[in-house]
Amino acid sequence: MTKRYLKEHxxxxxxxxxxxxxxxxxxxxxxxxxxxxxxxxxxxxPIVGFRPDSLKDLVG
Incomplete structure (x- = not known):
């Protein structure tokens, strides 16, 4: 899920x-x-696990 989230964004x-x-x-x-x-x-x-709330900070 994390990899998918990063690719999608x-x-x-x-x-x-x-x-x-x-x-x-x-x-x-x-x-x-x-x-x-x-x-x-x-x-x-570091972000551990699937954390869309934290991953959104990497989008931009």
């Missing part, structure tokens, strides 16, 4: 798939995340 992103590249899962665990998706950007704090 023309927000560019780089996907790092934990199933295809398990090292990303280790990286997320090291940073304290316990669930996915995690959206990281330079503008705000």
């Amino acid at each position: 023309n927000v560019s992103f780089e996907e790092r798939n934990i199933n295809q590249d398990p090292e990303y899962l280790d990286l997320l665990k090291q940073q304290g995340f316990k669930s996915v998706p995690v959206v990281m950007n330079s503008v705000s704090d």
Whole structure:
């Protein structure tokens, strides 16, 4: 749902798939995340899970 939301709102992103590249899962665990998706950007704090209320801040 998060990826779909970003695509529908023309927000560019780089996907790092934990199933295809398990090292990303280790990286997320090291940073304290316990669930996915995690959206990281330079503008705000990471967004964990499908949070359209938070994702709307990336649209623009």
